[in-house]
Amino acid sequence: MFNPNNVFTKVITLSPALLLALLILPVIGGLVGVLLPAFSYIPALGEIGLSMKGFSALINTAGFSDMVRLSISSAFISTLLAFSINLLLVAAYFTSPWLNRIQRLLGPVLVIPHAAAAIAISFLITPSGMIARLFSPWLSGWQSPADWLLPHDPWGISMILGLTLKELPFLLLMTLAALAQTDLATNLRAQHKMALSLGYSPVTAFFKVVLPNLYPFLRLPVLAVLAYASANVEVPLILGPNAPPTLAVAIMNWFNDVDLTLRIKASAGAIIQLLLTIGLLIVWWCGEKIIKRITQLSLVNGTRNYADKGITWFVHLLTTVIVSCVLLSLVGLILWSFAGYWRFPESLPDQLVLMHWQSAFSHMQTPIMNTLLIGFIATLAAIVLTLFTLEAEQQRGYTLSRFATIVIYLPMLIPSIAFLFGLVWFQEQINSQHALFNVIFSHLLFVVPYVFLSLANSYRRLDPRFMNLAASLGATPTKVFWQIKLPMLATPICIACALGLAVSFSQYLPTLLNGGGRINTLTTEAVALASGASRRVSAVYALVQMLLPALAFALAWFIPKLLIQNQHKGNHA
Amino acid sequence: MIRHKQPHIVICNTLCGLILLLTAPFFSIATEHSPTWQTIVNNGSNKPVYFHAWGGDPQINIYIQWLSEQVRQRYNIELHHIKLTDTSEAVSRVLAEKSAGNYDEGKVDLIWINGANFAVMAQNGLLAPNWAQSLPNFALTNPDKNPAVTLDFGVPTQGMESPWGQAALTFYYDSRAMSAPPYSLAELLTWSAQHQGRFTYPKPPDFIGVSFLKYALIGLTPESLKHLLYQPATEQSATLLLPTLWRYLDALHPNLWRKGRYFVNNSTALRRLMGDTELSLALTFSAPEVPAAVQRYDLPTSIRSYAMHDGSLSNTHFVAIPYNASHINGAKLVANFMLSIDAQAKKQQPHIWGDRTVLDLSLLSEHQAHLFTQPNPHPSSLISTVQSPALAEPHPSWVKVINHGWLMRYGAKGQ
Numbered sequence: 009m010f011n012p013n014n015v016f017t018k019v020i021t022l023s024p025a026l027l028l029a030l031l032i033l034p035v036i037g038g039l040v041g042v043l044l045p046a047f048s049y050i051p052a053l054g055e056i057g058l059s060m061k062g063f064s065a066l067i068n069t070a071g072f073s074d075m076v077r078l079s080i081s082s083a084f085i086s087t088l089l090a091f092s093i094n095l096l097l098v099a100a101y102f103t104s105p106w107l108n109r110i111q112r113l114l115g116p117v118l119v120i121p122h123a124a125a126a127i128a129i130s131f132l133i134t135p136s137g138m139i140a141r142l143f144s145p146w147l148s149g150w151q152s153p154a155d156w157l158l159p160h161d162p163w164g165i166s167m168i169l170g171l172t173l174k175e176l177p178f179l180l181l182m183t184l185a186a187l188a189q190t191d192l193a194t195n196l197r198a199q200h201k202m203a204l205s206l207g208y209s210p211v212t213a214f215f216k217v218v219l220p221n222l223y224p225f226l227r228l229p230v231l232a233v234l235a236y237a238s239a240n241v242e243v244p245l246i247l248g249p250n251a252p253p254t255l256a257v258a259i260m261n262w263f264n265d266v267d268l269t270l271r272i273k274a275s276a277g278a279i280i281q282l283l284l285t286i287g288l289l290i291v292w293w294c295g296e297k298i299i300k301r302i303t304q305l306s307l308v309n310g311t312r313n314y315a316d317k318g319i320t321w322f323v324h325l326l327t328t329v330i331v332s333c334v335l336l337s338l339v340g341l342i343l344w345s346f347a348g349y350w351r352f353p354e355s356l357p358d359q360l361v362l363m364h365w366q367s368a369f370s371h372m373q374t375p376i377m378n379t380l381l382i383g384f385i386a387t388l389a390a391i392v393l394t395l396f397t398l399e400a401e402q403q404r405g406y407t408l409s410r411f412a413t414i415v416i417y418l419p420m421l422i423p424s425i426a427f428l429f430g431l432v433w434f435q436e437q438i439n440s441q442h443a444l445f446n447v448i449f450s451h452l453l454f455v456v457p458y459v460f461l462s463l464a465n466s467y468r469r470l471d472p473r474f475m476n477l478a479a480s481l482g483a484t485p486t487k488v489f490w491q492i493k494l495p496m497l498a499t500p501i502c503i504a505c506a507l508g509l510a511v512s513f514s515q516y517l518p519t520l521l522n523g524g525g526r527i528n529t530l531t532t533e534a535v536a537l538a539s540g541a542s543r544r545v546s547a548v549y550a551l552v553q554m555l556l557p558a559l560a561f562a563l564a565w566f567i568p569k570l571l572i573q574n575q576h577k578g579n580h581a
Numbered sequence: 582m583i584r585h586k587q588p589h590i591v592i593c594n595t596l597c598g599l600i601l602l603l604t605a606p607f608f609s610i611a612t613e614h615s616p617t618w619q620t621i622v623n624n625g626s627n628k629p630v631y632f633h634a635w636g637g638d639p640q641i642n643i644y645i646q647w648l649s650e651q652v653r654q655r656y657n658i659e660l661h662h663i664k665l666t667d668t669s670e671a672v673s674r675v676l677a678e679k680s681a682g683n684y685d686e687g688k689v690d691l692i693w694i695n696g697a698n699f700a701v702m703a704q705n706g707l708l709a710p711n712w713a714q715s716l717p718n719f720a721l722t723n724p725d726k727n728p729a730v731t732l733d734f735g736v737p738t739q740g741m742e743s744p745w746g747q748a749a750l751t752f753y754y755d756s757r758a759m760s761a762p763p764y765s766l767a768e769l770l771t772w773s774a775q776h777q778g779r780f781t782y783p784k785p786p787d788f789i790g791v792s793f794l795k796y797a798l799i800g801l802t803p804e805s806l807k808h809l810l811y812q813p814a815t816e817q818s819a820t821l822l823l824p825t826l827w828r829y830l831d832a833l834h835p836n837l838w839r840k841g842r843y844f845v846n847n848s849t850a851l852r853r854l855m856g857d858t859e860l861s862l863a864l865t866f867s868a869p870e871v872p873a874a875v876q877r878y879d880l881p882t883s884i885r886s887y888a889m890h891d892g893s894l895s896n897t898h899f900v901a902i903p904y905n906a907s908h909i910n911g912a913k914l915v916a917n918f919m920l921s922i923d924a925q926a927k928k929q930q931p932h933i934w935g936d937r938t939v940l941d942l943s944l945l946s947e948h949q950a951h952l953f954t955q956p957n958p959h960p961s962s963l964i965s966t967v968q969s970p971a972l973a974e975p976h977p978s979w980v981k982v983i984n985h986g987w988l989m990r991y992g993a994k995g996q
Contacts, residue, residue, distance in 0.1 A: 051680060070989050136857035152758070153859045155778035160843045249843060250784055251992050267981070268676055268701065348878045352858045361878065367639065371646075433677060443688075524674060524688045526631065526663055536636045536664045542879035543853055545639060 016486045020403060023396035024412065027456070030393070032415050034431050034453060035422060039282075041430025045275035055272065062276030069273070071252030076284065079255040082164040082248070083238035083288060086171035091230055093172070093326060094179040099214035100323035102200060111180055113331050118177040119557035121514030123535050124550035126246035128337040129170045131344065131543065133158045136352045138340040144353035153352050159247045167248040173333065174243070175233045179226070185462060185503070186225035189469050196221060209316040216307050227296070228461060231289050232420040238285045239423030242516060242535065255281050256425050263429055275429075282426040289421065344547035368548040372530070379513055379529040379556065382444070386451040387508035390459040391501065397460075398467040399489055402475075407468065420457040424517055432521050443526045450518035455508045462507050466500035467493075495575075499568040506564035510557035530556065618717060622656070625910030629659040632900075632915065633671035634693035636664020637849050640873050644934045647927070652918055658911050663689075668698050675707050675903045687905035691912040694742065695898040696734045696788070700977045702901065703741055709902040711740035712913060718920035719743065723941035729897045730939055734974040735811060742899035743916040746928060746936035749971065750792055750894040751868040751963055757883040758861035764890040766800045766829070772862075773836035779861035781837045783851060784844035784992070785984045789866060794826065794983050796894045799972050801825045810975040814982045823986055834991065841991070856880050869935020872959035876932075884961045888969035895971040897939060926952035931962060 044050075048059045066072060101107040117125060132138050135153035144150040159166035187193045196218050203213035237243075244254040252258065259281060262274035344350075348359035401407055408416075428450070435446055470493060478488045494501070516531050534549035630652075636642055642662065649660035665671055671692050678687050694702070702708050713719060722730040722744055730744040731737060754762040758779065763772035773780050783790035799810060802822055809818040834841030838860060845851055852870070854860045856879050865871065874880040900919065902912045918924055922945065925938040942950045 070992060134857065134859070136859050153857060155838060155840075155859075157839065157842075160839070162842060245846075250846060251843060263673065268672075268705065271676075349881060350878075351881055363877070371639075371642070433681060520670075526661065526688065528664065533664070536666050537639070542874070542877065543856065544877075544879065 013484050013486045016489075017403070020396050020400045023393060024400050024408065027393045027397050028412055028415050031418060031453060031456060034434065034449070035418050035427055037434035038427030038429075038431035039422075041433040042275050042278045042426060043430075045271055046279045048272050050271060062272035063280075065273045066276045066280065069258075075252045075255045075258050076280075078164050078249070078252070079238055079281075079284060080288065082167050082171065082244070082254065083234060084291075086168045086175065086237050087230065087234040087292075089168065089172045090175040090179055090233060091226075093176055093330070094183060095215075095219065096319070096323050097180065097327065098183055099211045099219075100320050102214050102218065103197075103210060107184070110327060110331070111177070111184055114177040114180060114334060117174060117334055118181055119510045119513075119561060120174075120550065120554045121242075121516070121531050121534070122174060122240060123242040123246065123514075123516060123531065124553045125174045126170050126243045127546055127550050128341050129173060130159045130166070130246055131340045131547075132333065132337040133166060133169070138336050138355075141353055141355045142336075150353060160249050162249045162251070164244075164248055164254075167244055167254075170243050170247045171237050173330065175237065176330070179229055179233065182229040182461075183222070183226060185500075186222060186465065188499075189465055191469060191471075192221075192225075207312045209313040211316045211319050212312060212314055220307070223296075225465065228417060228420075231292060232417070232457075234288055234292055235285050235421045235423065238288050239281055239425055241425065255284065256423065259425055278423075278426045278429070281423050285421070285423050285426075341547045341550055344543050345551055347544055364542075364544040364548050368545055368552070372533075372552065375528045375530045375533045376552075376556075378444075378527055379531070382448050382451055382519075382527070382529065383509045383512040385448050386455045386512045387459070387505055389448075389452055390455040390508050391463075391505060393456065394460045394463050394504070395467075395494075395501075398464060399493070401468075403485060416460050417457050419453040420461075424454070428517050428521050432524075435522065443523045447519050447523040447527045450522040451512045451515055454515060454518065455511050458511045459504045459508045462504045463497075463500055466497060470496060495571070498571050502564035502567050503561075506557070506560040509560040513553070513557050618715070621910045621913055625908065625912075625914040626656040626658065628908050628911045629661060630690045630908050630911040630915050631661050631663055631688060632691045632693070632912075633663045633665055633668075633674075633689050635666070635668055636662065637666065637847070638867075638870065640870065640934055644928060647933075648915070648919065648924065651924070652915055655918065656911070656914050658914060660915060668692065668694055672698055672702055672707070675702070675905070676705070678905060679705075679707065684905050686907050687903050688907070689903045690906040690908045691915060692901050692903065693745065693898065694901050695896065696974070697786075697977050697980045699733050699738075699742060699899065699901065700736055702903075703736070703739075707903055708741040709904050709906065709909060712902065712909075713738065713740045713743040713916070715740075716743055716913065716917040716920060718917050721920060721922070721940045721944055723944055727939075727941055729895075732897075733899060734896060734977040736977055738899065742901040743920065744897050744939040745900050745919055747895065747897050747939055748866040748937065749868070749888070749969075750796055750864060750866060751871070751886055751888060752862065752864045753855070753871045753884055753886040753961070754863075755855065755858060755861045755881065755883050756885050757881070758858070762862060762885075762887060764887075766797055766889075766891060770829070770833055770836075773833060776861060777836055778838050778840070779859075780863070781839070781841075781844060781851070781854075781860065782864065783847050785987045786980075787847050789848035789851070789864060790844070791980055791983060792866060792894050793864060794987065795975055795979070796889070796892070796972065797829060798822065798826045798979075798983065799894070799975065800891050801829055810979060811973070813976055814978040819982045819986075823982070826983075827986070827990060830987075830991070844991075852880065855884065867934075867936060868963040869931045872931060872962040873935065875959065875961045880961070882961070886961060886963040888963065890969060892970045892972040894974065896974045922949055922952065929953050929955075931955055931959065935962075 046062050048055050048057065048062055069075075097110060098107065101110065120128070130137070134140070135156050135158075140148070140150065140153060148154070187196070199217045199221075200210075200213050203217045204210065208216065239256045241256050241260050244257050248254055248257065250257075253261075255277060259274050259277040262270040262277060343357060345364055346360040346362070347357035347364075348361045350357035397408070431450065474492055474496070475488050478492050479485075483491070513529075514531055515529075516535055519527060519529050519532050530549065530553050534546070534553055537545055537549055632645070634641075634645060642664065645660075645662045649658075649662065652658040652660050663671075671689050671694075675687060675689055692698075692702075699708075714724070724730050729747065733742065752762065759772075759776065763769040769780075782793040785791045785794065799807070802810060802825070806822060809822060812818070838854070845854065848863075848865050851860065851863045852865070852874060855863045856874070858881065868886055871880065871884060871886050875882060875884055900916050902909055902916075906912055920940070922940065925940050926949075928934050928936050929938050938953060942953060
């Protein structure tokens with residue numbers, strides 16, 4: 009006999025295994041697809057003997073050590089900066105309504121794809137950018153743009169700036185998401201209040217009382233930021249130096265080079281990139297342990313105040329600078345998208361025209377449709393899989409193994425450049441011809457970790473008493489899942505959806521490679537145009553790229569309110 | 582672009598109709614001569630064709646969109662433009678397919694290609710051979726008298742690619758920033774010393790960057806040794822010719838934008854810097870993009886184009902079909918339509934794309950040839966009255982030697 013409860017329970021039981029297989033097979037397959045060529049095994053080029061010549065060619069590349077140094081320093085410094093600024097902001101505004109306001113101001117940055125954000129920042133800091141225009145010629149005396157080094161400076165300062173500004177809102181959102189969990193937040197805020205009443209000044213109280221309990225929730229986001237910063241290609245392409253570039257950019261160039269034998273060197277580079285990223289993650293993890301050990305004593309040394317006034321003022325200043333940078337680049341983007349002739353040092357264009365929007369929109373329909381279709385399917389699949397996996401956890405009564413957790417976050421931590429090229433090869437092997445399916449599948453790899461990350465804690469921390477009560481009233485687990493858990497999780501689910509969409513919207517390499525270049529999304533179009541064309545068209549694309557995910561987040565904010573309102577109405581009726 | 586549409590489109594449509602009528606007889610003669618062409622039309626129609634072509638220029642993208650409307654009307658072919666940031670992406674894809682044992686269901690049907698990309702694909706047997714000369718419209722290029730349509734950077738095409746357009750290295754400058762631009766390599770050096778940081782060229786292996794280096798190499802090589810550039814590069818010839826180039830660059834680089842520490846990645850980035858007025862002098866391989874960019878507000882109105890008096894590097898660009906393309910016949914139909922008089926005439930219109938035709942206009946009727954003339958040149962467009970000798974592309978093997986040498990000397994400068 010057909011019993012929906014049984015079917016549901018079966019699906020639930022199977023989903024963790026399905027989720028793991030879905031994530032682990034392509035990543036491992038992709039890595040194998042890179043490992044073989046790295047040791048000179050490419051039958052298509054007539055290379056079938058295993059050798060190390062890829063690695064020796066790599067080490068002999070001019071500027072190889074500079075590439076590695078640049079990748080390491082930019083990733084580490086930008087992550088450290090974004091993380092520290094995030095902590096300072098949260099510490100200084102922990103009890104103030106400004107924390108949420110700042111998050112709302114910086115929110116839009118979170119949803120801009122990295123490429124678009126990098127373009128916006130380059131508009132800001134180039135010698136002919138918004139900052140220079142605002143101060144010229146009355147202060148700087150420049151009649152034509154100065155020949156200064158930003159962006160593309162050899163030290164990677166512009167790149168660090170770009171990555172920091174882009175990752176800060178992500179970390180802030182993750183911090184606030186952790187603090188949105190009712191029980192954790194109540195505890196932490198109560199403890200913070202207690203510390204204040206014991207005479208600790210607010211910032212010190214945050215670092216001594218709140219941070220040690222909060223950090224476990226931030227570890228993964230920070231590691232993801234670090235991994236991303238060390239291996240991404242969009243930001244260094246637009247803001248970084250190119251003589252030499254970062255390792256990841258060099259690998260991409262070698263993969264795409266006309267000289268096909270460079271594939272061997274590129275694959276060897278991908279392996280080095282993988283080791284470099286893993287190394288950075290380990291260093292961060294060790295650093296965390298060391299800092300914990302060192303600061304253990306000072307947590308309880310009783311000091312109430314460490315120059316808190318100064319820190320608070322510094323944070324005010326920092327916030328103002330960051331927020332004005334973000335606003336100024338937004339204003340710059342909007343102006344460029346409407347600009348007619350706009351000669352330096354004018355701070356406003358000579359005329360405003362609709363031409364760039366019109367010509368962009370006449371070519372944008374298909375990319376927008378593709379972006380939405382891929383985003384919605386990938387996100388829906390990710391949400392269902394995540395919820396079922398988490399439900400399976402609760403029905404089994406124990407959380408996922410450490411191994412499984414690592415696997416889920418694998419695509420976030422392994423540099424995509426290290427396995428995507430292999431994944432394309434892998435998909436060719438199993439003859440997966442459907443480009444749209446391949447793209448959705450590859451997006452799923454990147455969407456799942458973020459969705460899981462943003463849902464897992466809320467799900468695991470649901471107050472079990474509700475479920476126990478429902479069960480004691482005779483509700484089946486299926487009923488509890490659909491009628492108790494899901495409604496209670498409406499807000500986190502909506503946020504996870506919006507995050508999943510934003511992640512999918514911004515994917516560049518997976519769309520390009522796994523779709524065989526046949527699937528055009530807003531992001532692939534934007535990056536293709538950013539490599540050429542005009543600032544004006546780039547600005548239009550960057551703005552539309554921002555608009556789509558912003559819409560998703562607006563809905564994520566609005567829908568739960570609507571649901572709650574309806575519930576209340578229902579109760580009154 | 583939108584501004585130009587209304588009047589021109591109407592005229593253009595009527596003209597297209599006329600051309601169709603005029604070319605119809607030619608077309609039927611060609612089909613009689615090659616009975617297989619009808620088979621190609623039958624087999625190629627009603628199917629998609631995936632055209633992998635660089636997608637960095639909106640103007641060209643719009644022209645390709647027009648092409649796809651035309652082949653839909655004629656053959657019910659769904660032409661998809663896969664926009665590449667670099668042509669080598671398509672080369673990589675075909676190789677990946679070959680390594681995965683995909684010999685007849687390739688995803689790339691047609692590639693816009695020339696130079697080193699072509700040489701690599703041809704060498705590795707990645708292209709379908711001996712088809713270009715069978716296209717009915719290929720005869721319009723007068724291949725016997727015009728070697729530029731069967732030689733790609735000096736390498737015989739062997740029917741692996743069909744010509745699409747021609748380009749010459751053109752310079753453009755901001756007339757508000759200087760009284761007169763430099764007209765030769767020697768003048769460029771003195772000019773750059775007077776205008777510090779106002780000129781740069783894209784970093785090799787970018788096409789324009791390498792082209793600038795080739796122009797410099799040809800210009801700096803004494804007449805008696807020039808023939809070496811048109812033979813495969815050897816270690817001997819490289820050590821003989823390259824040091825003069827490096828000496829020239831050593832002198833030039835400190836005067837460049839960012840003092841030569843940073844080079845942009847492509848020529849469109851160059852155009853953006855011209856738009857920002859960070860640069861006052863730049864170069865391009867498609868002269869008509871300059872006035873078009875001025876009309877789109879991307880460049881200031883004070884921009885003027887010109888050709889160097891000591892010569893302009895010239896080459897042809899082609900379309901090729903991978904050996905494993907899924908829709909070989911459809912791709913041939915598209916390539917043939919690209920060579921038609923109406924497609925070539927439209928392409929040469931400055932407000933459409935402005936790419937020089939590969940057809941031999943002397944083979945056309947006066948009326949047909951008239952379609953290729955330019956009514957009112959834009960002040961920023963290239964005026965071709967000044968004599969600038971065409972410099973033929975060196976043998977493609979020089980590209981690798983120049984790239985390698987450049988990257989070793991300038992590519993990995995730390996600070």
